[in-house]
Amino acid sequence: xxxxxxxxxxxxxxxxxxxxxxxxxxxxxxxxxxxxxxxxxxxxxxxxxxxxxxxxxxxxxxxxxxxxxxxxxxxxxxxxxxxxxxxxxxxxxxxxxxxxxxxxxxxxxxxxxxxx
Amino acid sequence: xxxxxxxxxxxxxxxxxxxxxxxxxxxxxxxxxxxxxxxxxxxxxxxxxxxxxxxxxxxxxxxxxxxxxxxxxxxxxxxxxxxxxxxxxxxxxxxxxxxxxxxxxxxxxxxxxxxxxxxxxxxxxxxxxxxxxxxxxxxxxxxxxxxxxxxxxxxxxxxxxxxxxxxxxxxxxxxxxxxxxxxxxxxxxxxxxxxxxxxxxxxxxxxxxxxxxxxxxxxxxxxxxxxxxxxxxxxxxxxxxxxxxxxxxxxxxxxxxxxxxxxxxxxxxxxxxxxxxxxxxxxxxxxxxxxxxxxxxxxxxxxxxxxxxxxxxxxxxxxxxxxxxxxxxxxxxxxxxxxxxxxxxxxxxxxxxxxxxxxxxxxxxxxxxxxxxxxxxxxxxxxxxxxxxxxxxxxxxxxxxxxxxxxxxxxxxxxxxxxxxxxxxxxxxxxxxxxxxxxxxxxxxxxxxxxxxxxxxxxxxxxxxxxxxxxxxxxxxxxxxxxxxxxxxxxxxxxxxxxxxxxxxxxxxxxxxxxxxxxxxxxxxxxxxxxxxxxxxxxxxxxxxxxxxxxxxxxxxxxxxxxxxxxxxxx
Amino acid sequence: xxxxxxxxxxxxxxxxxxxxxxxxxxxxxxxxxxxxxxxxxxxxxxxxxxxxxxxxxxxxxxxxxxxxxxxxxxxxxxxxxxxxxxxxxxxxxxxxxxxxxxxxxxxxxxxxxxxxxxxxxxxxxxxxxxxxxxxxxxxxxxxxxxxxxxxxxxxxxxxxxxxxxxxxxxxxxxxxxxxxxxxxxxxxxxxxxxxxxxxxxxxxxxxxxxxxxxxxxxxxxxxxxxxxxxxxxxxxxxxx
Ligand SMILES: Cc1cc2nc3c(=O)[nH]c(=O)nc-3n(C[C@H](O)[C@H](O)[C@H](O)COP(=O)(O)OP(=O)(O)OC[C@H]3O[C@@H](n4cnc5c(N)ncnc54)[C@H](O)[C@@H]3O)c2cc1C
Ligand code: SF4
Ligand code: FES
Numbered sequence: 001x002x003x004x005x006x007x008x009x010x011x012x013x014x015x016x017x018x019x020x021x022x023x024x025x026x027x028x029x030x031x032x033x034x035x036x037x038x039x040x041x042x043x044x045x046x047x048x049x050x051x052x053x054x055x056x057x058x059x060x061x062x063x064x065x066x067x068x069x070x071x072x073x074x075x076x077x078x079x080x081x082x083x084x085x086x087x088x089x090x091x092x093x094x095x096x097x098x099x100x101x102x103x104x105x106x107x108x109x110x111x112x113x114x115x116x
Numbered sequence: 117x118x119x120x121x122x123x124x125x126x127x128x129x130x131x132x133x134x135x136x137x138x139x140x141x142x143x144x145x146x147x148x149x150x151x152x153x154x155x156x157x158x159x160x161x162x163x164x165x166x167x168x169x170x171x172x173x174x175x176x177x178x179x180x181x182x183x184x185x186x187x188x189x190x191x192x193x194x195x196x197x198x199x200x201x202x203x204x205x206x207x208x209x210x211x212x213x214x215x216x217x218x219x220x221x222x223x224x225x226x227x228x229x230x231x232x233x234x235x236x237x238x239x240x241x242x243x244x245x246x247x248x249x250x251x252x253x254x255x256x257x258x259x260x261x262x263x264x265x266x267x268x269x270x271x272x273x274x275x276x277x278x279x280x281x282x283x284x285x286x287x288x289x290x291x292x293x294x295x296x297x298x299x300x301x302x303x304x305x306x307x308x309x310x311x312x313x314x315x316x317x318x319x320x321x322x323x324x325x326x327x328x329x330x331x332x333x334x335x336x337x338x339x340x341x342x343x344x345x346x347x348x349x350x351x352x353x354x355x356x357x358x359x360x361x362x363x364x365x366x367x368x369x370x371x372x373x374x375x376x377x378x379x380x381x382x383x384x385x386x387x388x389x390x391x392x393x394x395x396x397x398x399x400x401x402x403x404x405x406x407x408x409x410x411x412x413x414x415x416x417x418x419x420x421x422x423x424x425x426x427x428x429x430x431x432x433x434x435x436x437x438x439x440x441x442x443x444x445x446x447x448x449x450x451x452x453x454x455x456x457x458x459x460x461x462x463x464x465x466x467x468x469x470x471x472x473x474x475x476x477x478x479x480x481x482x483x484x485x486x487x488x489x490x491x492x493x494x495x496x497x498x499x500x501x502x503x504x505x506x507x508x509x510x511x512x513x514x515x516x517x518x519x520x521x522x523x524x525x526x527x528x529x530x531x532x533x534x535x536x537x538x539x540x541x542x543x544x545x546x547x548x549x550x551x552x553x554x555x556x557x558x559x560x561x562x563x564x565x566x567x568x569x570x571x572x573x574x575x576x577x578x579x580x581x582x583x584x585x586x587x588x589x590x591x592x593x594x595x596x597x598x599x600x601x602x603x604x605x606x607x608x609x610x611x612x613x614x615x616x617x618x619x620x621x622x623x624x625x626x627x628x629x630x631x632x633x634x635x636x637x638x639x640x641x642x643x644x645x646x647x648x649x650x651x652x653x654x655x656x657x658x659x660x661x662x663x664x665x666x667x668x669x670x671x672x673x674x675x676x677x678x679x680x681x682x683x684x685x686x687x
Numbered sequence: 688x689x690x691x692x693x694x695x696x697x698x699x700x701x702x703x704x705x706x707x708x709x710x711x712x713x714x715x716x717x718x719x720x721x722x723x724x725x726x727x728x729x730x731x732x733x734x735x736x737x738x739x740x741x742x743x744x745x746x747x748x749x750x751x752x753x754x755x756x757x758x759x760x761x762x763x764x765x766x767x768x769x770x771x772x773x774x775x776x777x778x779x780x781x782x783x784x785x786x787x788x789x790x791x792x793x794x795x796x797x798x799x800x801x802x803x804x805x806x807x808x809x810x811x812x813x814x815x816x817x818x819x820x821x822x823x824x825x826x827x828x829x830x831x832x833x834x835x836x837x838x839x840x841x842x843x844x845x846x847x848x849x850x851x852x853x854x855x856x857x858x859x860x861x862x863x864x865x866x867x868x869x870x871x872x873x874x875x876x877x878x879x880x881x882x883x884x885x886x887x888x889x890x891x892x893x894x895x896x897x898x899x900x901x902x903x904x905x906x907x908x909x910x911x912x913x914x915x916x917x918x919x920x921x922x923x924x925x926x927x
Binding site for chain 3: 606
Binding site for chain 1: 850
């Protein structure tokens with residue numbers, strides 16, 4: 001329903017916002033407190049590799065990346081729309097650019113896992 | 117059109133020119149537009165569209181017979197009794213008969229919604245002086261609902277609205293009115309609007325009194341313009357004082373109203389000695405009619421039994437906090453804005469000049485005595501007789517605004533635009549712009565204060581012959597001084613210049629009020645004379661004033677025509 | 688009686704203010720900012736321009752920027768500002784005509800976009816609509832209908848200060864009232880306007896400035912949030 005595209009994006013922004021709270025907390029916990037090796041101070045690449053080869057962790061990380069990108073870039077676009085001085089044409093161009101940035105970064109992040 | 121004017125003059129042609137945009141002006145515009153959307157309508161308003169005038173300030177509500185147990189006859193009888201039997205009965209009948217239809221128009225066409233009963237019908241509340249609960253309302257801010265919706269209606273039409281544009285004078289040719297000279301207050305530009313029909317709907321001039329309730333920009337401009345153009349007037353002595361205007365020292369808030377419903381609900385009035393003084397004046401105590409309560413308070417005050425600031429006290433505290441907050445939230449808030457506590461305390465109030473029953477003489481089609489000139493709402497006289505019922509004021513402007521709209525639509529049909537006189541335009545524009553170039557002279561603000569004092573002290577709630585005569589002299593002298601006053605400066609946004617124009621207009625109508633009051637040697641309704649303290653049946657007459665060529669007023673009376681209801685022999 | 692220093696933004700001819708005029712006034716205890724302005728106009732500088740009509744909070748024409756908050760001059764008692772200096776400027780986010788007088792044209796241009804008039808197939812009916820006092824409209828709108836179009840919310844809105852296109856809180860509130868109006872049928876047209884990406888409700892970031900400033904205590908943020916939610920199921924607006 002094209003007429004209500006805006007309301008969908010509005011909800012997406014709320015939902016991704018809420019998800020970010022969970023994912024960020026999880027992220028901090030995982031990166032800084034969860035691993036015993038990390039707490040002992042002898043974290044190795046192998047330890048991390050073993051975690052991120054796990055498909056569940058991969059799904060979580062990719063989800064986190066996408067949620068953050070959608071929320072951040074859509075937020076940027078919203079800020080742009082708050083300014084009349086940015087005309088509709090420029091806003092359109094910025095939107096295209098933000099989408100491109102989003103696609104490239106998503107690809108970049110997801111692709112990294114294939115190199116493991 | 118060669119003429120030399122100190123200011124640039126724009127010209128505009130219209131089928132219909134409406135001066136003033138309160139309930140009367142906007143209903144007229146609505147009716148014309150609904151009947152024939154092709155007619156070119158220009159509305160000039162001194163303030164902002166929908167945000168000026170007294171219709172906006174209506175709190176209590178609008179009288180209309182909607183309930184099957186009520187009847188037009190009862191509303192009519194209440195209106196005539198309230199008016200002490202000198203109303204024009206045909207106009208009063210038109211008021212009550214059209215009023216219910218206009219409620220339907222206000223809702224279905226203009227988009228208002230008034231308060232409802234649980235079953236979905238309109239809720240009607242009680243108002244003083246009425247034999248049935250017939251006052252339609254939206255909370256205690258009815259005027260905002262009416263005016264905001266009428267404004268919104270106008271915004272979606274192509275009706276030309278000239279905001280902050282004041283009518284200065286009517287354009288006349290051979291006794292026929294053909295439009296008006298206007299001033300855009302913000303740009304300082306003059307303009308002439310040439311029109312086939314012109315409506316005056318600027319509201320009255322109760323603001324000529326020291327303590328008054330109307331919106332500040334009103335200054336009886338319509339009546340003053342009509343007088344200068346030579347139109348006839350009726351019962352100009354009849355000016356209503358509302359009993360409970362706030363007293364806030366010398367603040368402009370003084371005169372702002374505490375609504376009548378408070379007394380109706382049982383609030384008490386006390387004088388400075390703490391006595392419930394209404395006991396001395398009327399068995400109905402505080403629930404007596406407006407004129408009686410206002411007069412009684414005034415007599416207490418002048419007898420030296422007033423409150424420290426020259427008023428009396430209203431006390432609603434015994435009604436209880438919950439009751440007051442539920443029924444009068446707006447009044448409680450208004451008091452609180454000025455640091456008064458209506459819930460727990462007595463609040464100082466005074467009679468406040470409120471509404472002119474008198475005005476331009478009209479017939480049943482809102483035609484004035486001048487061809488091409490129409491009047492409706494507070495500018496017109498005769499509907500309310502000697503006293504107006506609460507709730508009949510806004511009904512008047514909405515009903516007669518519509519009547520004027522219909523009759524102007526008929527009137528302009530097949531007519532050509534009138535010719536207007538370039539010489540008159542030049543003379544008028546020179547006259548009005550003179551103070552801008554006057555190097556020396558009095559400022560207008562002091563003149564306004566003197567005017568308000570004369571009117572309050574000598575043409576006020578309680579009058580007598582000697583005071584009225586001296587007031588007439590003072591008013592003439594004031595007018596003379598105002599003619600010489602100076603407000604040098606730019607034409608655009610010049611508050612002093614506008615204040616001076618207001619003074620000149622108020623002098624013109626103040627004089628009519630005083631003169632007519634001097635003629636009526638009896639007391640009736642709102643008009644009370646100490647030297648003729650009771651009603652006199654031989655005065656069941658209307659007083660007509662007609663301006664003559666010297667600028668003076670010819671007076672004549674006519675017995676009231678009791679076409680529908682004869683007075684009881686005791687009145 | 689108390690002395691105050693009043694600093695007022697002044698225009699040199701017409702147009703935006705270019706300087707600040709400083710005046711000393713002595714005011715009675717209960718006097719308002721509007722009284723201070725009249726006092727100055729009548730006794731010190733009769734070119735001082737400001738707007739007012741009703742002087743009791745009903746017309747909505749005396750909105751201005753008083754000690755950094757947009758308020759109605761006639762409803763602001765000077766003594767309650769708790770400051771011996773009163774600084775007054777024109778309402779923000781609107782073009783200034785002179786001194787404290789702003790043009791409300793941009794405000795009403797937005798207002799017109801949402802079609803403020805009633806659009807109803809029963810406009811020629813001789814019967815009044817049946818709207819029970821218990822209906823959603825009668826219960827949920829009375830306070831929101833008290834808007835006096837003072838423009839204060841428009842002047843207080845953070846988004847309005849950067850966006851000319853944004854409808855502003857009051858116009859959205861009016862749209863909401865017509866959308867809720869059981870007689871009105873112009874639902875699609877209005878939704879299209881308030882759904883607009885650059886002008887509609889999506890621009891509101893719930894800063895609550897409008898709600899905090901509204902002299903009629905209208906919960907504008909609530910109105911806007913309701914509309915955002917309603918956009919998924921617009922038919923829910925008129926449900927009794
Ligand atoms: C505080 C208050 C409360 C009231 N409460 C009630 C009530 O509860 N019930 C009731 O029935 N009545 C009430 N009344 C009376 C009622 O408001 C009036 O009778 C009625 O509204 C008058 O309508 P009008 O259209 O004639 O004039 P107004 O509504 O006063 O409109 C006059 C218009 O003309 C404009 N104008 C003035 N001069 C010029 C000019 N020179 N050129 C162009 N435009 C001009 C003004 O700006 C304004 O727009 C109340 C009055 C007041 C003051
Ligand atoms: S919503 Fe409130 S602040 Fe905004 S215009 Fe209406 S009354 Fe003023
Ligand atoms: S003057 Fe009317 S709201 Fe302040």
